[in-house]
Amino acid sequence: MQPCIYVLFILLLPVGHSRVTVLLWAFCLGMCVDLLTMDVIGINTAVTVALAFIRPHLLKLFLPKSDIDAFIIPASRTLGMRQFTGYSLLSLLFHQTLFFFLDAFAFYDIFHTLLRILMSTICSVIFILLLQSLFHETRKTLYT
Amino acid sequence: MNAIYRLLVRFRVTLLFIVLEIIALLCIVNSSYYQHAIVINYIRLGKEILDEKINSWRYYFSLEEINEQLAQENNELQNRLGYYNRQDSLKQTILFDTLGCPVYSYIPAVVANNSVNNLHNYITLNIGADHGIVPDMGVVVYNGLIGTVVHVSEHYSLVKSLLSVNWRVSAKVKRSGAFGPLYWNGINYRELIMADIPQHIPVAVGDTIVSSGYSAFFPPDIPVGIVKAIETKRGNFYEITVTLFADFKQLRYVNAVKHLYQDELKELASFNYE
Numbered sequence: 473m474q475p476c477i478y479v480l481f482i483l484l485l486p487v488g489h490s491r492v493t494v495l496l497w498a499f500c501l502g503m504c505v506d507l508l509t510m511d512v513i514g515i516n517t518a519v520t521v522a523l524a525f526i527r528p529h530l531l532k533l534f535l536p537k538s539d540i541d542a543f544i545i546p547a548s549r550t551l552g553m554r555q556f557t558g559y560s561l562l563s564l565l566f567h568q569t570l571f572f573f574l575d576a577f578a579f580y581d582i583f584h585t586l587l588r589i590l591m592s593t594i595c596s597v598i599f600i601l602l603l604q605s606l607f608h609e610t611r612k613t614l615y616t
Numbered sequence: 617m618n619a620i621y622r623l624l625v626r627f628r629v630t631l632l633f634i635v636l637e638i639i640a641l642l643c644i645v646n647s648s649y650y651q652h653a654i655v656i657n658y659i660r661l662g663k664e665i666l667d668e669k670i671n672s673w674r675y676y677f678s679l680e681e682i683n684e685q686l687a688q689e690n691n692e693l694q695n696r697l698g699y700y701n702r703q704d705s706l707k708q709t710i711l712f713d714t715l716g717c718p719v720y721s722y723i724p725a726v727v728a729n730n731s732v733n734n735l736h737n738y739i740t741l742n743i744g745a746d747h748g749i750v751p752d753m754g755v756v757v758y759n760g761l762i763g764t765v766v767h768v769s770e771h772y773s774l775v776k777s778l779l780s781v782n783w784r785v786s787a788k789v790k791r792s793g794a795f796g797p798l799y800w801n802g803i804n805y806r807e808l809i810m811a812d813i814p815q816h817i818p819v820a821v822g823d824t825i826v827s828s829g830y831s832a833f834f835p836p837d838i839p840v841g842i843v844k845a846i847e848t849k850r851g852n853f854y855e856i857t858v859t860l861f862a863d864f865k866q867l868r869y870v871n872a873v874k875h876l877y878q879d880e881l882k883e884l885a886s887f888n889y890e
Contacts, residue, residue: 474733491629499636506643508663514643521640525633574644575735584803 475596478505479567480603482524483560487531488543491524498524519570523563530566534559548604560600561593568593664740664772667729675868682868689758720835722871723748725755728772732805732864737777739763741870744771754833754873760841760862761785761827761834762870773872779805779864787840788828792817795828798840798858805864808841810856817854819846825858832878 482498502517509516531546534555548556568589576585624631675682725747729740743749745768755762755775763777778785781802787810788795796812813819823843829836841858849855875881 492632495629495632495636499640502640512644514640517643518637518640521633521636525629581802 474592475599476564476567476571476592477596477599477603479520479523479564479596480560480600482520482527483563483600484545484547485527486543486545487535491528494524494527495521515571515574518574519567522570523567526566527563530559530562533562547607548601556604557597557601561597564593564596564600565589568596661769661772664728667740668742671728678868681866685869692758719876721874721876723874725749725773725870725872727867727870730864730867731777732779735802736780736783737864738766739775739777739867741765741773741775741872742771743872744769744773746770748874749773749872750874752833752878754835754875755870756827756834756838756873757862757867757870759839760860761787761838762862762864762867764833765872777864778808785834786828786830787825789813789817789819789843790824790826790837790839792819794819795830798825806860807844808858808860810858811853813854813856815848815852815854819843819854819856821846825856832875832881833873835873835875 478501481501482494485494485497498520499517502520503513505516505520506513534551535546544550546556546559551559572585572589572592723743725741725743727739728742731737731739739755739762741749741755749765749768751765751768753765755765761778763775763780765773766776767774776783778798779800781800784797784799786795787798794813794817796810798808798810801809810825821843825840825843827834827836827838827840839861841860843856844859845857847855847857
């Protein structure tokens with residue numbers, strides 16, 4: 473079980489960014505993470521790029537129609553806590569599922585792989601929400 | 617031409633996505649360990665220094681535990697020494713016969729980085745080529761096998777941990793001497809699986825598993841763990857769950873083992889009969 477927090481970077485890119493930019497950012501981020509971990513290079517890259525590719529479709533589910541092209545950051549204070557939780561949960565589930573199947577490179581011991589996916593998704597989402605609430609609070613105190 | 621260009625522009629996101637994914641997948645397929653090592657050697661050097669700093673702090677806070685562990689190890693060695701001394705006085709002539717050169721030499725090392733969370737785990741040691749480490753050396757502690765050295769830089773070395781799926785070492789049941797491969801199934805870092813023990817061999821829960829010494833990586837008779845459960849799988853063989861003595865999460869002091877005649881053994885094993 474490893475919390476995957478770097479995904480937050482991709483989640484928080486502004487909605488109005490062109491999809492090409494988001495894909496390139498995801499590639500760079502994935503590469504950096506891959507180079508810093510000991511395992512095979514490319515797993516994080518492939519998974520993060522895939523997440524960046526489907527991100528607009530995920531956002532459609534959680535954003536009001538009028539905001540699709542607006543230049544807003546899809547964080548908890550703009551989306552609302554409930555929407556953001558759903559958004560990050562779906563994204564992380566997708567990310568971790570791809571990650572673990574690429575890591576095992578086979579449908580080896582499927583029950584335990586599923587358990588791993590579930591546990592690390594939940595763990596990552598908890599960490600991401602904690603980080604979010606941290607910034608949520610600081611902004612509030614800054615403005616008052 | 618214009619049509620193709622327009623098509624490219626229209627599907628540029630999908631195309632870019634496919635190109636990036638292909639690059640990433642090529643990376644995965646091509647990153648055999650050696651190339652990987654060359655690319656990130658420089659990055660790792662910095663990371664290792666950082667890891668060691670962090671580790672030295674962690675070490676400071678766990679001194680008490682380490683003291684206890686050292687005392688235990690000392691005790692173990694004392695016991696072993698006593699055993700040999702006794703043997704010496706009883707059968708001096710036989711001991712003289714077997715008293716050749718030592719076959720294994722040990723190099724003490726400290727763990728600089730460690731993981732147990734992945735399907736393939738690696739351990740970094742703070743000694744490298746400068747200290748006489750070469751690839752294919754075994755790494756052990758007094759109560760367990762740890763792994764094999766796969767890559768060496770000047771001051772550090774990378775060890776493929778025993779906690780890597782599909783990575784097998786030879787071990788035997790201490791009581792009967794029956795041997796079989798010992799491997800990890802990726803589930804619990806305190807347990808290994810031992811396979812291929814025929815059913816006519818008596819094995820009981822609580823038996824000790826020791827290293828067999830059949831590969832040139834590890835010396836024989838290092839205690840590894842005790843039998844926790846015995847299952848019958850695939851016909852006539854037992855599949856034994858072994859609880860490890862060594863806690864991979866708390867590793868700090870380990871020994872790299874050099875088999876002095878490893879090359880000779882390899883040469884002999886690869887000798888083809890004409």
